[in-house]
Each structure stands twice: as C-alpha cells, then as structure tokens.
Amino acid sequence: MCLAIPGRILSTEERDTNRIARVEFGGVIREALLDLVPEARVGDYVMVHVGLAISRVDAEEAEETLELLRSMDALDYAGADG
Amino acid sequence: MKYVDEYRDEGVVRALVAHLACQVTRSWVLMEICGGQTHTIMRYGLDELLPRQIELVHGPGCPVCVTPLETIDKAIALAARPEVTFVTYGDMLRVPGSESDLFRVRAAGGDVRVVYSPMEALKLARSHPERQVVFFAIGFETTAPANAMALRQAGREGLKNFSALVSHMLVPPAIRLLLESSSNRVQGFIAPGHVCTVMGLEQYETLSREFGVPFVVGGFEPVDLLEATAMLVAQLETGRAEVENQYVRSVSRRGNRAAQRLIKEVFEVCDRKWRGIGVIRQSGLRLRAALGEHDTEQLFDLDDFHAEEPAECLSADVLQGLKTPPDCPAFGTRCTPQNPLGALMVSGEGTCAAYHRYRGVAESRGRR
Numbered sequence: 001m002c003l004a005i006p007g008r009i010l011s012t013e014e015r016d017t018n019r020i021a022r023v024e025f026g027g028v029i030r031e032a033l034l035d036l037v038p039e040a041r042v043g044d045y046v047m048v049h050v051g052l053a054i055s056r057v058d059a060e061e062a063e064e065t066l067e068l069l070r071s072m073d074a075l076d077y078a079g080a081d082g
Numbered sequence: 083m084k085y086v087d088e089y090r091d092e093g094v095v096r097a098l099v100a101h102l103a104c105q106v107t108r109s110w111v112l113m114e115i116c117g118g119q120t121h122t123i124m125r126y127g128l129d130e131l132l133p134r135q136i137e138l139v140h141g142p143g144c145p146v147c148v149t150p151l152e153t154i155d156k157a158i159a160l161a162a163r164p165e166v167t168f169v170t171y172g173d174m175l176r177v178p179g180s181e182s183d184l185f186r187v188r189a190a191g192g193d194v195r196v197v198y199s200p201m202e203a204l205k206l207a208r209s210h211p212e213r214q215v216v217f218f219a220i221g222f223e224t225t226a227p228a229n230a231m232a233l234r235q236a237g238r239e240g241l242k243n244f245s246a247l248v249s250h251m252l253v254p255p256a257i258r259l260l261l262e263s264s265s266n267r268v269q270g271f272i273a274p275g276h277v278c279t280v281m282g283l284e285q286y287e288t289l290s291r292e293f294g295v296p297f298v299v300g301g302f303e304p305v306d307l308l309e310a311t312a313m314l315v316a317q318l319e320t321g322r323a324e325v326e327n328q329y330v331r332s333v334s335r336r337g338n339r340a341a342q343r344l345i346k347e348v349f350e351v352c353d354r355k356w357r358g359i360g361v362i363r364q365s366g367l368r369l370r371a372a373l374g375e376h377d378t379e380q381l382f383d384l385d386d387f388h389a390e391e392p393a394e395c396l397s398a399d400v401l402q403g404l405k406t407p408p409d410c411p412a413f414g415t416r417c418t419p420q421n422p423l424g425a426l427m428v429s430g431e432g433t434c435a436a437y438h439r440y441r442g443v444a445e446s447r448g449r450r
C-alpha cells in the first residue's frame with residue numbers, strides 16, 4: 001500500500017490550482033500531481049504514490065551509491081558464493 | 083525501469099550477501115516495518131539468502147491489515163446504502179469484516195468503485211452531484227498527503243456530496259509500543275522508506291536515542307533491503323545505535339516539508355485502534371473540525387460497531403514479530419487468500435499472504 005514508483009516527467013502543465021505532469025513508468029504514461037515537489041522539472045524522476053509525487057529522485061546520490069555497490073560486486077567479492 | 087532494475091541486480095545481491103556473511107559474528111533479530119518490504123523479502127527469498135544468524139521478523143506496516151474491523155464494518159454498511167457511491171483503493175476490497183467484505187457488497191449491487199488516486203474520487207463527486215460519494219481514506223504517512231489534498235480541495239470547492247471515512251495511522255507510535263513491550267525481541271529496524279520520504283528521519287532519531295536501537299531507512303528492492311540489513315548489522319556489531327539512511331535517492335533528513343504542512347492543515351493526531359493490536363495512543367489522524375462537512379462519520383448516522391476478531395487468528399503476535407504465519411493453525415487451511423480469516427491474509431503485503439503466496443503452506447511449515 002505504501003509503494004511509490006519512480007517515473008520520469010515528460011511534460012508539465014498548470015490546471016486549476018494544481019501542477020500536473022505526464023509521467024512515464026517503464027513505458028506506461030500516467031498523470032501525477034507535482035504540487036509537493038515544486039523543484040521537479042521535465043526529465044527529472046519523481047516517486048509517485050496514488051497519483052501524487054512525494055519526492056524528486058536525487059539522481060546524483062543514486063548514481064554515487066550504485067557506483068559503490070557495483071564496485072563492491074566487481075572487486076571484493078568476485079566469485080564469492082554467499 | 084530506471085531506479086528499479088539496478089536494484090534487482092543479481093551480482094550486487096550476491097556481493098551484499100557475501101559481505102554480510104563476513105560481517106556477522108553473532109545472532110541478531112531485525113524487523114522490517116513496512117509490508118511492502120516484507121513482500122519483497124518473501125518474493126525474492128531474501129531471508130533465505132541471509133546468514134543464519136540474522137533473523138528477519140515482519141512488522142505492522144501494512145495499513146490494509148491494521149485498519150480496525152469496526153471501520154471495515156462501517157465501510158461495508160455505508161457501501162450497501164442506495165444513495166452512496168463508495169470509493170476505495172483496490173487493496174481494501176477483500177478485507178474481511180465481521181460478516182462480509184466490500185467485494186461481496188459490490189457483487190450484491192452496491193455502488194463500490196476502485197480508484198488509483200483520491201483525485202478520482204473527487205471527480206466522481208463533481209460529476210455525480212446526486213450521489214453521496216464516500217472515500218475510504220486509509221493509509222500511513224505515505225498516503226496521508228494525497229488524501230489530505232483531495233479533502234482540502236473538496237473543502238475549497240464546497241463539494242457537499244464528498245466525504246471521507248478517515249482511518250489514517252502513524253508508524254512511530256506502533257514502533258514505540260513494540261519497543262516498550264517486555265516481550266520485544268527486535269534489536270534493529272529497517273524503517274519504511276516511503277513513510278520517511280514524507281516525514282523525514284527525526285521521529286526515528288528520537289526512538290533510536292530513547293531505546294538505544296539502530297534504525298536504517300530502507301528502500302523496496304532486493305538490493306535496498308540487503309544493503310539496509312548490512313548497514314544495520316554493521317551498527318549492531320560495533321555497538322552503535324543511530325539512524326542511517328540507505329534510501330537516499332528518495333529520503334532526505336527533513337522529509338517533504340510541504341507534505342507535512344498539508345497533513346497538518348487537514349488532519350489532527352488522535353488515538354487509533356489497530357486491528358490485531360488494540361488502541362495505540364496518538365497513533366492516528368482524523369479530520370480537523372473545520373472540514374467536518376466532509377467527515378463521513380459526522381454526516382451519516384452510523385451505528386456503533388463492536389466487533390471481535392476470530393479467536394483463532396494470531397495476527398496480533400505476527401504483527402509484533404512474536405510469531406510467524408506457519409505458527410497459526412488456520413494458516414493455509416481455514417485461512418487462505420481466497421477465504422481470509424484475518425486481515426494479514428488479504429493484502430499482498432500482509433505477512434500471512436506473503437508467506438502463502440511465495441512460500442506455500444507445506445514449505446512454510448517445514449522451514450519453521
């Protein structure tokens with residue numbers, strides 16, 4: 001129930017008092033409200049839960065930690081079996 | 083899918099498992115709080131990949147499972163009324179009330195609609211002014227902002243035929259209850275990543291300081307959960323008890339302040355009963371008086387519902403990490419996903435349903 005899914009903002013528009021985006025989730029496009037992530041721009045990834053974006057994905061942080069995890073994979077534990 | 087697939091990478095999973103095996107020197111009991119995380123752990127069999135010294139127990143973090151039986155009965159009674167269009171998230175359809183469920187009400191002709199977002203419930207109210215649209219506003223802190231936004235909007239528009247049956251819950255008071263219990267076995271927690279996306283880390287820092295227990299905020303993919311487990315074990319093995327954040331791509335220390343303001347504007351904290359656990363002080367959210375016009379319980383004359391859980395159901399112990407589903411005599415026999423006895427068997431995120439689906443009955447019992 002608490003799942004939020006990362007999607008990429010394709011476009012944004014103002015409608016009534018809301019800021020609404022078209023967001024792509026692995027090929028599926030849905031609308032999401034951006035009111036709580038005013039800093040999010042087209043091309044950014046946002047975490048969307050029941051139609052509302054609750055955070056903008058921090059791409060830099062994500063890349064950094066992934067790099068770290070991948071290097072661990074390659075160097076320290078190559079061939080390790082668990 | 084970006085930010086999903088990378089976190090299911092087998093090589094990284096294996097590396098993390100190996101890393102954990104080198105790290106751990108003694109037994110630890112850890113709890114993942116959120117049902118979404120329980121689901122991932124069962125689906126990928128992560129608990130079986132971990133070194134044997136690490137025991138994962140499953141927490142109370144499935145809002146569908148802990149919505150009180152009385153509230154489900156109220157929802158069912160409302161949905162059966164001829165003037166009502168009852169709007170709910172899909173997960174709630176099959177949750178068993180005392181005698182029926184929303185699915186059966188719909189099959190019997192009740193106007194029950196499933197929506198993906200609360201904004202769709204608002205749309206229904208706007209386009210059907212002749213109907214009373216009742217929205218079942220359940221969930222934890224993750225869902226509270228979206229539900230709050232719909233309610234605030236209804237208030238601004240003066241949408242008279244829109245109301246919400248509010249049964250919101252807050253995670254930290256349930257964790258506190260668990261930590262205060264003399265039977266608590268949990269030594270470290272994986273905190274719920276999306277609840278913390280909204281609320282930030284401060285409440286968990288308080289709990290960590292007060293009880294000397296480590297928390298690591300974790301995401302929802304296998305790599306997230308294994309990394310969070312490794313971070314927790316590193317803390318425990320070195321005698322630290324802090325709040326750390328594994329899920330940095332979504333969670334900041336302060337959380338989403340705009341979301342927190344929105345929740346405060348629409349809701350206020352109240353005591354709340356949790357299904358299977360009982361009343362937990364200051365663990366719920368209810369509508370503020372200013373939005374009383376949109377409060378289903380004030381709008382409709384509802385009987386007082388008192389309901390008893392089936393005595394056989396062990397959900398209270400399962401929710402607190404004291405028992406696992408195969409300990410329950412009804413598991414897989416009198417209680418199945420098609421015919422659930424307790425709420426933990428309903429939602430895909432309920433611990434009993436996750437065991438049943440991914441592990442099967444015989445295998446769960448054999449592994450005990």
Ligand code: SF4
Nearest residue numbers: 395396410417424434
């Ligand atoms: S298997 Fe069913 S009856 Fe047993 S604890 Fe789980 S939900 Fe309750």
